[in-house]
Amino acid sequence: MKTCILTTDTYLNHDTGQGHPERANRVTVIIDHLKKLKSKDLIWKKPTKFDLEYLAFAHDKNYLDNVKDSFPKQGLNFLDGDTIVSPGSKEATRDAVGSILTAIDGVMKKDFNNAFCAVRPPGHHAEKQKAMGFCVYNNIAVGAYYLLEKYNLKKVAIIDFDVHHGNGTQDIFYDNEKVLYISTHQYPYYPGTGKNSEKGKYNNVLNIPLPAGTTSEEYLDAYEYVLKKLKEFKPEFILFSAGFDAHEDDPLAQLKLKSEDFYNLTKRTIRAAQLSSKGKVVSILEGGYDLNALKESAEMHVNALLEF
Numbered sequence: 001m002k003t004c005i006l007t008t009d010t011y012l013n014h015d016t017g018q019g020h021p022e023r024a025n026r027v028t029v030i031i032d033h034l035k036k037l038k039s040k041d042l043i044w045k046k047p048t049k050f051d052l053e054y055l056a057f058a059h060d061k062n063y064l065d066n067v068k069d070s071f072p073k074q075g076l077n078f079l080d081g082d083t084i085v086s087p088g089s090k091e092a093t094r095d096a097v098g099s100i101l102t103a104i105d106g107v108m109k110k111d112f113n114n115a116f117c118a119v120r121p122p123g124h125h126a127e128k129q130k131a132m133g134f135c136v137y138n139n140i141a142v143g144a145y146y147l148l149e150k151y152n153l154k155k156v157a158i159i160d161f162d163v164h165h166g167n168g169t170q171d172i173f174y175d176n177e178k179v180l181y182i183s184t185h186q187y188p189y190y191p192g193t194g195k196n197s198e199k200g201k202y203n204n205v206l207n208i209p210l211p212a213g214t215t216s217e218e219y220l221d222a223y224e225y226v227l228k229k230l231k232e233f234k235p236e237f238i239l240f241s242a243g244f245d246a247h248e249d250d251p252l253a254q255l256k257l258k259s260e261d262f263y264n265l266t267k268r269t270i271r272a273a274q275l276s277s278k279g280k281v282v283s284i285l286e287g288g289y290d291l292n293a294l295k296e297s298a299e300m301h302v303n304a305l306l307e308f
């Protein structure tokens with residue numbers, strides 16, 4: 001079975017400043033590590049250019065205009081306290097979105113079975129009209145809308161296992177019955193949202209808040225609720241917001257997952273929706289800030305993708 005890795009080198013030029021945890025070598029270590037796998041079933045592809053109008057599915061026009069004007073000619077610019085852009089961010093942010101759209105096209109055309117986008121900046125904190133938490137465009141939200149608008153799908157599921165709640169993705173789809181958003185995350189924690197009582201207008205949001213210190217076993221037990229909800233929804237396509245910062249070695253959070261847990265949760269998720277989705281899956285990198293844990297966990301995630 002073929003899995004595609006979508007990436008390009010423009011992420012290197014998205015400069016967030018010295019000492020920032022969301023830095024270029026996060027993606028570099030993943031790419032270098034996956035290349036070493038030398039799997040014949042792993043194929044590599046660069047994002048293609050896309051119609052920028054697609055960004056307006058997920059974001060307000062004003063916001064997009066502001067972002068467009070925010071990329072500095074030199075130096076750095078702050079979109080919020082920790083969301084920073086540099087001259088190279090213009091291309092990097094577009095390529096992050098372009099990667100998920102190219103991946104979706106490839107899966108829909110059956111060029112490959114599924115895909116993982118190794119990109120930055122991440123996207124799940126970006127709201128309709130707000131950059132936040134290292135995120136500028138909500139890559140996965142644009143991807144989900146692309147499936148609804150271009151491919152006319154009626155049911156898309158987004159599974160967000162990043163340790164932080166994807167407030168942006170929830171914001172964008174809160175009243176959209178065609179998109180199921182499920183998040184497991186440390187709570188209470190940044191960004192403050194993600195209570196169990198936030199269920200979406202059509203019961204299309206499932207939040208599973210977990211206390212600091214949650215172990216692998218406790219996490220996988222709680223994950224049964226994700227699988228149950230997914231089975232009920234019967235998605236035609238699965239998108240993963242793949243953050244690996246729930247790993248026990250991650251410096252930004254306090255969940256206690258091990259690298260192999262990302263293999264298990266990926267496999268269980270795809271299995272739970274295999275009938276309805278026919279295994280159509282695209283995953284995109286969100287967080288993950290310990291370089292060793294990040295590369296190991298990403299490999300585990302991709303190993304599970306390779307099995308479908």
Ligand SMILES: [Zn+2]
Nearest residue numbers: 162164243287
């Ligand atoms: Zn995160």
